[in-house]
Amino acid sequence: DVKVTQSSRYLVKRTGEKVFLECVQDMDHENMFWYRQDPGLGLRLIYFSYDVKMKEKGDIPEGYSVSREKKERFSLILESASTNQTSMYLCASSLGSVGNANYGYTFGSGTRLTVV
Amino acid sequence: GQSLEQPSEVTAVEGAIVQINCTYQTSGFYGLSWYQQHDGGAPTFLSYNALDGLEETGRFSSFLSRSDSYGYLLLQELQMKDSASYFCAVRRGNRKLIWGLGTSLAVNP
Numbered sequence: 001d002v003k004v005t006q007s008s009r010y011l012v013k014r015t016g017e018k019v020f021l022e023c024v025q026d027m028d029h030e031n032m033f034w035y036r037q038d039p040g041l042g043l044r045l046i047y048f049s050y051d052v053k054m055k056e057k058g059d060i061p062e063g064y065s066v067s068r069e070k071k072e073r074f075s076l077i078l079e080s081a082s083t084n085q086t087s088m089y090l091c092a093s094s095l096g097s098v099g100n101a102n103y104g105y106t107f108g109s110g111t112r113l114t115v116v
Numbered sequence: 117g118q119s120l121e122q123p124s125e126v127t128a129v130e131g132a133i134v135q136i137n138c139t140y141q142t143s144g145f146y147g148l149s150w151y152q153q154h155d156g157g158a159p160t161f162l163s164y165n166a167l168d169g170l171e172e173t174g175r176f177s178s179f180l181s182r183s184d185s186y187g188y189l190l191l192q193e194l195q196m197k198d199s200a201s202y203f204c205a206v207r208r209g210n211r212k213l214i215w216g217l218g219t220s221l222a223v224n225p
Contacts, residue, residue, distance in 0.1 A: 031211050042217040043159070043203070050211055058212075090158060094211075104149060104161030105213070 003027075006091050006108035013115050019078040021111050023091030031094045032074035033105070034058075034066060036087040043090070049074055081115045088112050118142045120216035122204055127222045128194055136189045136219045138204035146207040148180050148187045153218070154200045162189070162202075191221075199223045 007022035025032065033048040035058075045058030047066040055066050063085060067075045074093075078085055089112075092105040120140045128134040138148065147166035151159040165171055165180035165187060177190040191198055201220050205213040 040217070043215045045212065048211060092159075104164060105151075105159070107158035107160070109158050 004091055004093050004106050004108040006089075006111050008111050009109060011111055011113045013078075013081050013113065015082060015115055017078075017081045017115075019081050019113065019115075021076040021078075021089055021091075021113070023074045023076070023108055024072055025074075025093040025106070026072065027093060027095075027106065028071065029093035029095050029106075030071075032068065033092045033094075034064075034074065034076045035090045035092065036060070036085075037090055037110075038087050046076065078113075081113075083115050086113060086115045118214055120204055120206060120214060122202075122216040122219045124217070125220045125222070127224065129224050130194055130196060132194050133190065133192050134194060134221065136191075136202050136204075136221070138187050138189075138216055140185050140187075140204070140206050140214075140216075142206050142208055142214055144208040145182065145185075148178070149205045149207065149213065150176075150178055150189045151203045151205065152200050153203065159203060164207075194223045196223050196225070 004025045013019050031050050034046040035043045037043050044060050046064050047058050049055045049068040052071050065077045088110050090110045091108040094105045122138045149164045150162040152162050153159040163178040170179045175192045180187040201218040203218045204216045
């Protein structure tokens with residue numbers, strides 16, 4: 001069974017801490033994504049990566065950075081955690097798309113981060 | 117701007133049929149996807165329409181009209197386990213999706 005695995009299900013961190021969220025996929029997917037999900041705001045894209053060492057900003061990149069040193073691993077870094085970064089963080093991966101062919105996203109189970 | 121609109125909540129009874137609509141306004145369009153998310157769970161991929169028409173997968177069907185910038189997800193023979201949030205998402209290019217805010221479906225006995 002194909003999988004996207006996020007390292008932690010629940011995480012509590014203090015304001016100002018540097019936080020690392022890890023995501024690993026075993027499907028050899030080119031694309032990987034980090035989203036945050038908040039009630040009433042849906043899924044908001046933070047960063048995505050379409051190849052090793054390649055990254056692009058999503059809609060809300062401020063306060064975050066990412067790292068993709070290997071194809072299967074995509075890390076989200078909160079440089080200095082703040083209370084407004086308390087959220088559910090979802091990692092996803094997908095194959096690259098060609099024309100109209102679709103490759104759906106596979107999501108990890110999510111990390112619920114609380115910053116106190 | 118770019119936006120997807122879907123109802124925030126829908127309620128139905130077991131055994132019934134429910135339709136969740138999605139209208140979109142985006143620059144660039146490759147296809148419309150639907151995802152299901154149970155409370156506390158991750159979104160899971162349900163369907164994808166690139167061309168006009170109806171795609172059927174078991175109890176779920178998805179429809180697209182590109183000329184109307186409109187699609188819907190049809191759920192038949194509703195079961196309690198179908199209670200979840202349903203998201204439509206537009207694929208604009210090779211990689212990124214634009215997401216709707218989700219429709220919370222409650223299936224009552």
